[in-house]
Amino acid sequence: MLVVDSISKSFGGFLAVNRVSFEVQEGEILGLIGPNGSGKSTVFNLISGAHKVTGGSIRFEGRNITGLTPDKICHLGIARTFQIPRPFKKLSLLENVTLSAYFGDDALRSPEEARDRARKVLEIIGLPTDDRTEVTTLGAAGLKKLELARALSTQPRLLLADESLGGLDHQEMEQAADTLNHIRTELGITIVWVEHIMGVLMRVVDRVMVLDYGEKIAEGLPKEIANDPKVIEVYLGNQQALA
Amino acid sequence: MKRYLLIAAAVSILALLPLFLVPVYYLHLLILVLIWSFIGTSWSLMGKFGIVSLGHGAFLGIGVYATTVLWNFQGLTPWIGIPIGIALALLLALLIGYPAFRFRVVGHYFALITLALGEVVRLSIIAARNITGGSLGMTPDRVQPPTDVSWYALQFSDKRYFYVIALLCWLGALLIWRWVNRSMTRPALEAISEDEVAAASMGIHVTSHKLRITLLSAGMTALGGILLGLYNQYLNPSSLSGISISLEIVFLSIVGGMYSMLGPTIGAIITIVFRESLRTYFGVSLAGMSESIYGLLLIVSIIFMPRGIYGAVETWLKREPPPSTSAGADPDPDPSS
Ligand SMILES: Nc1ncnc2c1ncn2[C@@H]1O[C@H](COP(=O)(O)OP(=O)(O)O)[C@@H](O)[C@H]1O
Ligand SMILES: [Mg+2]
Numbered sequence: 001m002l003v004v005d006s007i008s009k010s011f012g013g014f015l016a017v018n019r020v021s022f023e024v025q026e027g028e029i030l031g032l033i034g035p036n037g038s039g040k041s042t043v044f045n046l047i048s049g050a051h052k053v054t055g056g057s058i059r060f061e062g063r064n065i066t067g068l069t070p071d072k073i074c075h076l077g078i079a080r081t082f083q084i085p086r087p088f089k090k091l092s093l094l095e096n097v098t099l100s101a102y103f104g105d106d107a108l109r110s111p112e113e114a115r116d117r118a119r120k121v122l123e124i125i126g127l128p129t130d131d132r133t134e135v136t137t138l139g140a141a142g143l144k145k146l147e148l149a150r151a152l153s154t155q156p157r158l159l160l161a162d163e164s165l166g167g168l169d170h171q172e173m174e175q176a177a178d179t180l181n182h183i184r185t186e187l188g189i190t191i192v193w194v195e196h197i198m199g200v201l202m203r204v205v206d207r208v209m210v211l212d213y214g215e216k217i218a219e220g221l222p223k224e225i226a227n228d229p230k231v232i233e234v235y236l237g238n239q240q241a242l243a
Numbered sequence: 244m245k246r247y248l249l250i251a252a253a254v255s256i257l258a259l260l261p262l263f264l265v266p267v268y269y270l271h272l273l274i275l276v277l278i279w280s281f282i283g284t285s286w287s288l289m290g291k292f293g294i295v296s297l298g299h300g301a302f303l304g305i306g307v308y309a310t311t312v313l314w315n316f317q318g319l320t321p322w323i324g325i326p327i328g329i330a331l332a333l334l335l336a337l338l339i340g341y342p343a344f345r346f347r348v349v350g351h352y353f354a355l356i357t358l359a360l361g362e363v364v365r366l367s368i369i370a371a372r373n374i375t376g377g378s379l380g381m382t383p384d385r386v387q388p389p390t391d392v393s394w395y396a397l398q399f400s401d402k403r404y405f406y407v408i409a410l411l412c413w414l415g416a417l418l419i420w421r422w423v424n425r426s427m428t429r430p431a432l433e434a435i436s437e438d439e440v441a442a443a444s445m446g447i448h449v450t451s452h453k454l455r456i457t458l459l460s461a462g463m464t465a466l467g468g469i470l471l472g473l474y475n476q477y478l479n480p481s482s483l484s485g486i487s488i489s490l491e492i493v494f495l496s497i498v499g500g501m502y503s504m505l506g507p508t509i510g511a512i513i514t515i516v517f518r519e520s521l522r523t524y525f526g527v528s529l530a531g532m533s534e535s536i537y538g539l540l541l542i543v544s545i546i547f548m549p550r551g552i553y554g555a556v557e558t559w560l561k562r563e564p565p566p567s568t569s570a571g572a573d574p575d576p577d578p579s580s
Pocket of ligand 2: 041042083
């Protein structure tokens with residue numbers, strides 16, 4: 001479904017992503033892990049068009065999407081969330097999601113349709129569906145859910161979830177993992193899930209890919225990755241991450 | 244709902260005024276208020292979304308000079324000249340807006356670019372003195388043979404004609420404002436003003452949204468300049484383009500409140516009434532005084548009423564109603580008091 005071929009990104013000489021290649025199969029959840037600063041979010045920024053690649057190419061459903069603008073890529077069926085939530089504070093919760101539904105999905109033509117879609121998505125995600133709730137009243141977990149709701153409302157076929165559940169408590173983490181699993185099984189949306197803590201992720205994903213210093217160091221089934229000496233070395237001294 | 248009734252009432256009273264005996268001087272002020280309200284509303288259409296142009300004088304000037312030059316030198320009726328003038332303003336807006344938005348020139352940088360734009364147009368008008376009269380200004384030729392009412396040349400010796408024209412334009416601007424506010428363009432532009440990257444990632448075409456509201460604003464401002472020229476029957480590069488008039492548009496919008504539909508109108512009323520009364524009070528001997536006091540008023544209002552005067556009143560009206568209003572439903576509101 002998604003074919004990433006040797007993409008690189010340098011920020012003024014600093015290589016944040018170094019010739020990374022991978023494929024995403026339709027229907028799977030691919031986990032993308034790695035320590036902080038290993039380039040996971042940058043990979044998402046490259047796929048979603050927020051940043052231009054320095055080298056390499058990206059194909060989605062057979063189409064070359066390298067260099068396309070973020071709005072085009074969204075229309076083609078790739079939605080992303082931001083690691084640090086970026087809600088529109090001037091808009092209500094419902095308006096936030098209505099907006100993304102309306103502009104993110106070409107098939108929706110009227111604001112009413114978009115609002116209906118937004119309500120449905122908010123319900124699936126577990127957020128209030130009324131038109132009064134302000135985003136400023138949402139906590140850390142609520143804002144992460146809003147990110148997910150906005151992405152889902154665009155009716156994507158591929159979801160890039162930059163979750164990083166660091167700020168959440170254990171129960172909220174489990175809940176987030178269940179939500180992603182639900183999105184895949186019930187809505188049939190393929191997912192790439194970025195996370196720097198392995199624990200919860202391993203339970204849900206089909207395959208895992210590991211980044212370190214912008215390079216892919218391992219890829220395989222969760223079991224294999226958990227026992228991969230290179231991965232263990234990267235995470236050594238970070239016991240919490242392995243938990 | 245109550246607000247619309249209020250607006251409707253105000254509009255009807257305004258519309259009826261000139262039918263009675265309104266002294267010419269006040270009718271003159273009223274026309275100026277309407278035209279400047281129209282211009283301020285046009286500016287605020289983009290200003291309220293954080294796209295701050297400090298160069299709207301460029302659009303004001305280019306439209307009216309094009310229309311007048313075409314009339315004086317080609318004998319082209321303003322009915323054709325006006326669309327051409329507006330089209331030129333749109334072209335200019337496109338030339339400056341497209342690259343600026345495409346390459347993410349935002350905030351202060353965008354303001355600075357536009358600041359230069361107003362000045363470029365003023366200097367170009369002065370440079371083209373063969374046809375524009377340079378810094379001395381120009382006068383539209385009288386229609387031949389001279390008549391009191393010429394719809395062909397849009398020249399009327401009776402101010403009431405201009406009053407009705409200005410009123411209709413102003414109403415049109417309010418309708419456009421409402422239309423923008425009710426469309427999905429409003430939340431899209433609000434989102435863009437907060438976070439362009441996030442907006443783009445959910446399918447919003449940032450450049451085209453910003454460009455469209457800019458074109459709308461620029462075209463309307465050009466029409467505002469044309470109204471001023473037709474009404475005054477005199478064009479001057481400094482009063483229709485350049486930095487000072489550009490800033491004046493911004494100031495009156497901010498003072499009145501650019502986030503509210505009637506804010507710029509309130510701003511225009513305050514500005515014009517204030518200017519006129521100071522001018523008559525201080526006279527010519529202290530010519531600079533009115534400007535200084537006006538500037539002071541502006542600073543005070545920005546500090547204490549960042550949403551403008553109308554915005555401040557609106558916020559005050561919308562504040563939480565005191566708990567006593569629900570006392571009727573409560574059998575025992577507060578026994579202790
Ligand atoms: N816009 C940017 N400009 C400069 N450096 C950046 C930018 N975005 C990310 N980086 C750098 O790239 C590296 C990878 O960052 P990121 O992809 O956010 O890591 P991760 O998501 O894996 O924690 C970091 O060293 C970060 O400082
Ligand atoms: Mg990250």
